[in-house]
Amino acid sequence: MFTLLRLLKIIVVALRYRLDELVLSGIKHPIAYTLLRIVRFGRPPKTPRGVRLRLALESLGPIFVKFGQVLSTRRDLIPLDVAIELALLQDRVPPFPSDQAAAGIEAALGASPHTLFKHFEVDPVASASIAQVHFAVLHDGREVAVKVLRPGMRDIIEKDLALMRVLAVLIERLAADGRRLKPRQVVAEFDNYLHDELDLIREASNCSQLRRNFSPETGREHLLMVPEVVWEYCATTVFTMERMSGIPVSQIERLRAANIDTKELGRAGVEIFFTQVFTDGFFHADMHPGNIFVSDRPETLGRYIALDFGIVGSLSEFDKNYLAQNFLAFFRRDYHRVAQLHIESGWVPPNTREEELEGAVRAVCEPYFDRPLSEISLGQVLLRLFQTSRRFNVEIQPQLVLLQKTLLNVEGMGRELDPNLDLWKTAKPYLEKWMHERVGLAGLRKQLDKEAAQWSQLLPEIPRLVHARLSRPDYGPALNLELTRLRKAQEQSNRLLMLLSVIAMAALGLAVWALTQN
Numbered sequence: 376m377f378t379l380l381r382l383l384k385i386i387v388v389a390l391r392y393r394l395d396e397l398v399l400s401g402i403k404h405p406i407a408y409t410l411l412r413i414v415r416f417g418r419p420p421k422t423p424r425g426v427r428l429r430l431a432l433e434s435l436g437p438i439f440v441k442f443g444q445v446l447s448t449r450r451d452l453i454p455l456d457v458a459i460e461l462a463l464l465q466d467r468v469p470p471f472p473s474d475q476a477a478a479g480i481e482a483a484l485g486a487s488p489h490t491l492f493k494h495f496e497v498d499p500v501a502s503a504s505i506a507q508v509h510f511a512v513l514h515d516g517r518e519v520a521v522k523v524l525r526p527g528m529r530d531i532i533e534k535d536l537a538l539m540r541v542l543a544v545l546i547e548r549l550a551a552d553g554r555r556l557k558p559r560q561v562v563a564e565f566d567n568y569l570h571d572e573l574d575l576i577r578e579a580s581n582c583s584q585l586r587r588n589f590s591p592e593t594g595r596e597h598l599l600m601v602p603e604v605v606w607e608y609c610a611t612t613v614f615t616m617e618r619m620s621g622i623p624v625s626q627i628e629r630l631r632a633a634n635i636d637t638k639e640l641g642r643a644g645v646e647i648f649f650t651q652v653f654t655d656g657f658f659h660a661d662m663h664p665g666n667i668f669v670s671d672r673p674e675t676l677g678r679y680i681a682l683d684f685g686i687v688g689s690l691s692e693f694d695k696n697y698l699a700q701n702f703l704a705f706f707r708r709d710y711h712r713v714a715q716l717h718i719e720s721g722w723v724p725p726n727t728r729e730e731e732l733e734g735a736v737r738a739v740c741e742p743y744f745d746r747p748l749s750e751i752s753l754g755q756v757l758l759r760l761f762q763t764s765r766r767f768n769v770e771i772q773p774q775l776v777l778l779q780k781t782l783l784n785v786e787g788m789g790r791e792l793d794p795n796l797d798l799w800k801t802a803k804p805y806l807e808k809w810m811h812e813r814v815g816l817a818g819l820r821k822q823l824d825k826e827a828a829q830w831s832q833l834l835p836e837i838p839r840l841v842h843a844r845l846s847r848p849d850y851g852p853a854l855n856l857e858l859t860r861l862r863k864a865q866e867q868s869n870r871l872l873m874l875l876s877v878i879a880m881a882a883l884g885l886a887v888w889a890l891t892q893n
């Protein structure tokens with residue numbers, strides 16, 4: 376019954392905001408087309424389509440608002456004007472009553488917040504569609520922020536997701552453009568995203584990993600502050616962390632008034648991002664200004680503070696390599712290399728003509744060089760590269776799409792702080808350092824160091840494994856003959872293997888010795 380009513384509401388809202396125009400204008404199914412012509416009413420709308428979609432999503436509630444926000448990052452799928460409008464969606468909603476928050480905490484942690492904490496602020500500091508945040512003080516005096524999931528969220532999400540899946544199938548079947556828009560894939564990705572957001576232990580773990588990556592042990596604590604997780608007070612629906620104090624990065628006048636060097640902040644933002652991507656392969660991927668603060672405490676003045684760890688990205692060595700080499704080749708205007716990289720990595724079908732791809736990449740990139748380097752947006756370049764790759768049947772990994780979106784955010788934020796920020800000049804040393812560490816002698820040593828444990832286990836086992844393989848019973852006349860020959864060879868190879876093992880051990884020993892000399 377609920378589902379039916381909800382579906383009805385969606386249809387009414389879609390018609391009210393004339394979304395039929397947006398989604399179903401290219402409708403290919405004759406019956407659906409006739410039905411739509413009948414229910415269509417009024418003159419063509421004057422308000423732009425993106426605005427109408429945004430308003431419709433707002434009136435459908437928080438889950439649809441979140442969906443719009445996620446969709447706004449898929450500029451590869453939806454038109455730019457719609458994406459820009461969807462990015463304006465605000466997910467601030469009225470807070471839920473504090474007794475519900477208290478009940479949620481009690482259900483998750485086994486005691487009321489008034490017992491658990493020395494002090495618990497009943498009025499939330501912020502409230503969004505999925506969770507809200509309350510400040511509190513622990514019995515040992517530490518100040519904390521407690522994030523609590525909205526009650527009943529899981530149920531609402533499951534129902535709305537079920538409806539979205541139905542709508543996705545309809546769009547795919549009925550709209551001429553349906554397949555290209557990949558509605559089912561988009562909804563499946565959103566499903567994953569929401570389920571991740573519903574698990575605050577996961578968010579706390581991301582927070583703790585990021586904190587470790589910027590801890591004094593890494594020597595990067597001066598770049599970014601990340602709250603400490605208070606694990607005793609965490610559960611799937613509650614996340615308790617150190618309370619941070621700072622100024623939102625978007626409030627530039629306040630930053631200046633606090634004597635914070637905004638130019639330096641712009642540069643540090645790029646450094647943090649590139650360090651996360653190329654050194655750790657683990658990055659905060661929700662870098663909107665509401666989640667980034669700057670410390671106003673005298674001892675840490677001007678240091679970035681990260682909050683909200685619901686969305687993070689991780690990159691494999693392969694992805695990092697792809698990115699670094701593409702960026703470097705792009706800035707050398709070596710489009711041939713960009714095309715080669717795509718073919719070498721097996722991303723484009725092997726029968727792709729290198730020159731054709733090179734031409735397409737040139738057409739994307741060359742116009743950017745009309746401007747000074749300092750004005751080039753790496754996020755835009757990456758987006759255009761992905762779009763071009765798609766034409767050659769390349770499926771871009773979601774992690775790379777996430778990275779491209781974050782890069783756009785970082786650039787936007789950096790240029791707000793310092794309009795002359797030269798992103799490339801700031802980023803290039805990190806890429807070059809990474810490439811050097813990866814391919815140079817340093818890279819070899821690092822790799823040797825990493826693999827040493829496995830090798831030392833594997834090498835002594837090789838003769839036994841070869842022997843076991845060769846002494847298996849009858850394999851048929853032809854193979855038996857071959858086996859006799861191999862057994863003879865085995866004795867020789869055993870000796871050779873022993874010799875090689877000794878040499879490898881000696882090389883390992885040498886490498887370990889060399890490493891400990893630094």
Ligand SMILES: Nc1ncnc2c1ncn2[C@@H]1O[C@H](COP(=O)(O)OP(=O)(O)OP(=O)(O)O)[C@@H](O)[C@H]1O
Pocket residue numbers: 466500501502503504505506507508520522602616617618619620665666682683684685
């Ligand atoms: N550790 C903290 N210290 C101080 N303030 C915090 C802390 N964590 C969260 N807040 C406050 O709560 C707000 C919302 O936090 P957070 O972004 O994590 O919640 P959210 O529900 O994911 O919101 P959204 O989805 O809109 O980003 C922050 O903008 C900040 O003002």
